[in-house]
Amino acid sequence: QQQVKQSPQSLIVQKGGISIINCAYENTAFDYFPWYQQFPGKGPALLIAIRPDVSEKKEGRFTISFNKSAKQFSLHIMDSQPGDSATYFCAARTSGSRLTFGEGTQLTVNP
Amino acid sequence: DTGVSQNPRHKITKRGQNVTFRCDPISEHNRLYWYRQTLGQGPEFLTYFQNEAQLEKSRLLSDRFSAERPKGSFSTLEIQRTEQGDSAMYLCASGVTGISYEQYFGPGTRLTVT
Numbered sequence: 001q002q003q004v005k006q007s008p009q010s011l012i013v014q015k016g017g018i019s020i021i022n023c024a025y026e027n028t029a030f031d032y033f034p035w036y037q038q039f040p041g042k043g044p045a046l047l048i049a050i051r052p053d054v055s056e057k058k059e060g061r062f063t064i065s066f067n068k069s070a071k072q073f074s075l076h077i078m079d080s081q082p083g084d085s086a087t088y089f090c091a092a093r094t095s096g097s098r099l100t101f102g103e104g105t106q107l108t109v110n111p
Numbered sequence: 112d113t114g115v116s117q118n119p120r121h122k123i124t125k126r127g128q129n130v131t132f133r134c135d136p137i138s139e140h141n142r143l144y145w146y147r148q149t150l151g152q153g154p155e156f157l158t159y160f161q162n163e164a165q166l167e168k169s170r171l172l173s174d175r176f177s178a179e180r181p182k183g184s185f186s187t188l189e190i191q192r193t194e195q196g197d198s199a200m201y202l203c204a205s206g207v208t209g210i211s212y213e214q215y216f217g218p219g220t221r222l223t224v225t
Contacts, residue, residue, distance in 0.1 A: 046213060089154075097144075097167075098159065101153030104151070
């Protein structure tokens with residue numbers, strides 16, 4: 001059972017553009033929503049995270065928008081750079097602290 | 112490097128053999144997690160420890176899988192009688208008990224079962 005649905009599966013953006021990745025969840029017991037960035041052959045790296053009592057969180061070029069009523073959250077990457085080309089995963093924390101991950105979005109930023 | 116380390120980075124084994132992976136968490140992190148990631152998918156939770164206690168196991172963790180964290184520091188994940196379906200990246204993450212429960216991942220061990 002997929003509890004966190006992520007879209008799109010792949011995304012191509014021009015340098016300087018905005019990359020937007022969306023996630024939707026079903027379990028209202030989730031209480032922590034991180035985003036991870038993963039390069040080929042590497043482990044996921046924590047990028048930014050949000051708790052459901054906050055509607056937006058910004059760190060540098062990365063912003064999470066959170067809509068609790070719609071059970072959706074999204075990652076915005078401003079001024080996208082070729083070095084941002086990677087696979088991005090949203091996740092949600094369930095009871096006991098396990099993370100449930102989305103399917104991933106492969107982002108390509110063209111120069 | 113003070114991040115999570117995993118060894119070996121790559122392991123090729125024949126079906127039916129046993130394999131063991133090691134994870135060294137970030138110093139002072141009392142929580143340690145194991146995940147499995149197959150190609151093109153997000154990581155799937157296997158199990159986690161708080162100090163030396165194994166607090167949760169996924170149904171994905173069959174009887175052939177066992178994990179230990181004997182002294183609350185490093186952890187080992189053993190797979191007995193490996194099957195081709197076990198081929199995956201095995202990821203370890205560590206964190207600290209607290210409000211955010213942030214998890215920091217290691218580079219993973221890539222297992223190939225032939």
